[in-house]
Amino acid sequence: MSRSPIVIKVGGALLDDAPAMTRLFLSIKEVQKSRHVVVVHGGGPLVETLMASLGLSSTKIDGLRVTPDEHMPYICGALAGSANKQLCAAALATGLTPVGLSLLDGNMVVCEPLADKYGAVGAPATADATFLKSILAQSVLPVISSIGSSVQGRLLNINADQAATVIAELLDAELLLLSNVDGVLDANKALIPALDAHAITQHANNGVITDGMKVKVDAALQSAQTLARAVYIASWTADIADILNKNTGTQILPNEIAPV
Template sequence: MAEVKTPVVIKVGGALLENPQIAGQLLGEIKALQSLRPVILVHGGGPLVETLLAAMQLTSTKIDGLRVTPDEQMPYVCGALAGSANKSLCGLAIGAGITPVGLSLMDGGITQCKVLDEKYGAVGVPSVGKADLLNQLLSASFLPVISSIGSNSDGRLLNVNADQAATVIAELMGGDLLLLSNVDGVLDQDKQLIKELDQSRIDEEVAKGVIKDGMLVKVAAAMQAASELAKPVTIANWSAPLTAILNNQTGTRVIPASQTSGA
């Protein structure tokens, strides 16, 4: 029986689309990686959402790094994330010689979502669903490109934080998770890269106000994934070589409690 290779789940922020050169470089590396391991791409689209809402003269606010999304704004948020951002990434993937399949969190039952808290509006918390669709796509060498739009069991469309979305996909597939953005990783108060973070160091940096807002959401998602997967999760810069990230030569590795000394 052929060995089942561990998928790599790569999360990218929507800001990647503002730099097509770096996006093309990353997707070229993803194509090369696909010959070795299955890859799943999960994406956000914050800048696109903000630009669209501003054009519609709609206000966009955040609480604790999470976007507040009134239900009446969901058609625009959904259009920006599951539409423009998703298809732009799929187009870039095609340009890199990849065959993508654009999806959202609600497709094929890959996740189930619940409302986080009504104070955030139509914001969802995802949980693991069924892996059947993704397994079929990966076995056929497609690149799933997944937007962070989900729905609850009643069909209410929900905006999901993309880091949390990628975490759940990694849990579903037992994959290695890379959270990539335009920062090199988690920085300390002297702006130096922290190479490894365990829960105690996270608590320490949060108490000092160093890890906060969007990075706090990202680190929390990484620690959740590291704990669920029982292996490290890497936060790194999307302009760094993928091989360097996968070989722990760059970025911040978030280490689960089971792998810290004395655990």
């Protein structure tokens, strides 16, 4: 397979939508005939439910959840355990061969703590692609949770968008950020096909891109700049080929790439 791989990031909310999971994995199965695919996932809702049931609370600083080290066993259990295995089971049910992994497996990604105030929250960097490439060569579907580790062995919670970006960087892959929205909408609720940094700033100033979508678009822009290629924001119910053919979703463009 000479074409570049595809990294697909999904949020934890997908776990609550069984039909969407099935549709996504069937679409991946079709794409796998010609290209390697990797799934990277978060699991925020699942983590929040678990923490609440344990009576554990956490705060956010600058939009990032503070993660005390003593919470990491539960967060690892939720993300690398429950969320990962639910996705793998759904993939298996559609005839795929999933392999559940975390960022630290095979020394794919090395992470370092972001800052003391965030606790066990890390920033990821590419390390060694050998293991992941050898897995992909066996026509399996890696399903990677956003749990990482420092070189000293400290487990770290990684933002799932950043986790997906670093895996895309590791493989020089195309990145699709999929959620329960069709893409970025304009003031008339029409889909915007492509955005660059200037247009994002303009729409944000006009109150068109706000709140959660602003966070998503900013993350996508950062990913696009890192990867030096367009990043796609689209729905996980859309066909992957349709997204890549620009029939749906929004392309977030790095500064040096003009929309096509």
